[in-house]
Amino acid sequence: MELKLLVSELANFLQVGKFQDYCPNGLQVEGRPHVQHILSGVTASQSLIDAAIEMNVDAILVHHGYFWRGEVAEITGMKKQRLKSLLNYDISLLAYHLPLDAHPVVGNNVQLGLQMGWTVSHYLDERNMLPVTELAQVNSLEVVSEHLAQCLQRQPLVLGDLSRPVRTVAWCTGAAQQYIQQAIDAGVDLFISGEVSEQTYHAVTESNTAYIAAGHHATERYGVQALGRWLAEKHGISHQYFEIKNPI
Numbered sequence: 001m002e003l004k005l006l007v008s009e010l011a012n013f014l015q016v017g018k019f020q021d022y023c024p025n026g027l028q029v030e031g032r033p034h035v036q037h038i039l040s041g042v043t044a045s046q047s048l049i050d051a052a053i054e055m056n057v058d059a060i061l062v063h064h065g066y067f068w069r070g071e072v073a074e075i076t077g078m079k080k081q082r083l084k085s086l087l088n089y090d091i092s093l094l095a096y097h098l099p100l101d102a103h104p105v106v107g108n109n110v111q112l113g114l115q116m117g118w119t120v121s122h123y124l125d126e127r128n129m130l131p132v133t134e135l136a137q138v139n140s141l142e143v144v145s146e147h148l149a150q151c152l153q154r155q156p157l158v159l160g161d162l163s164r165p166v167r168t169v170a171w172c173t174g175a176a177q178q179y180i181q182q183a184i185d186a187g188v189d190l191f192i193s194g195e196v197s198e199q200t201y202h203a204v205t206e207s208n209t210a211y212i213a214a215g216h217h218a219t220e221r222y223g224v225q226a227l228g229r230w231l232a233e234k235h236g237i238s239h240q241y242f243e244i245k246n247p248i
């Protein structure tokens with residue numbers, strides 16, 4: 001498939017134009033003009049690039065790419081090494097941040113829900129970034145957190161009384177702990193995101209909403225894989241996902 005066509009198909013599917021983001025969404029680094037093999041990962045780190053070089057893929061597909069708003073513009077150190085590796089081997093970098101969080105089919109949020117067996121009943125926000133599910137049966141916070149640990153293969157940090165009943169759950173993948181206030185305002189029993197802040201503890205202690213930090217990497221590894229599967233099914237591109245053991 002032509003790289004240009006691939007980029008426009010992805011832009012259409014993910015509705016890239018609808019988002020105001022902190023980074024460019026789409027082709028961040030241009031490589032070979034034709035793409036047949038893609039390696040995906042959560043973040044365009046050096047280890048992902050090294051794996052891509054070893055596997056001789058044409059493009060890398062990630063959720064966390066480069067060129068974030070506010071970052072230093074100079075191409076030195078780690079950034080130089082990453083870009084040099086990509087350019088030397090003519091490998092494209094395709095990155096989708098918010099469009100890949102919010103997508104109704106392959107998005108990180110919906111895909112995390114699928115891992116847990118949760119269907120979205122509604123959203124707390126207009127951007128569809130904060131899905132809510134009503135659990136089929138009321139479980140304790142402890143049972144829900146154990147289920148999460150099993151699904152994500154990672155021990156989460158749980159804030160709240162473990163015996164408290166949980167019926168409604170809202171979530172947002174990545175570093176979205178600040179949205180706990182919206183979950184509290186909506187009267188949701190539990191809010192889940194990837195990371196945690198010092199003030200999250202107090203927000204939980206002084207409200208009726210529990211919180212689980214389930215890992216930024218762990219909660220955001222499913223969208224890019226679903227997008228890769230879509231590319232394989234719809235466009236016949238071979239796709240593999242590369243997992244990195246990031247504990248954060």
Ligand SMILES: [Zn+2]
Pocket residue numbers: 064173174175216220
């Ligand atoms: Zn993220």
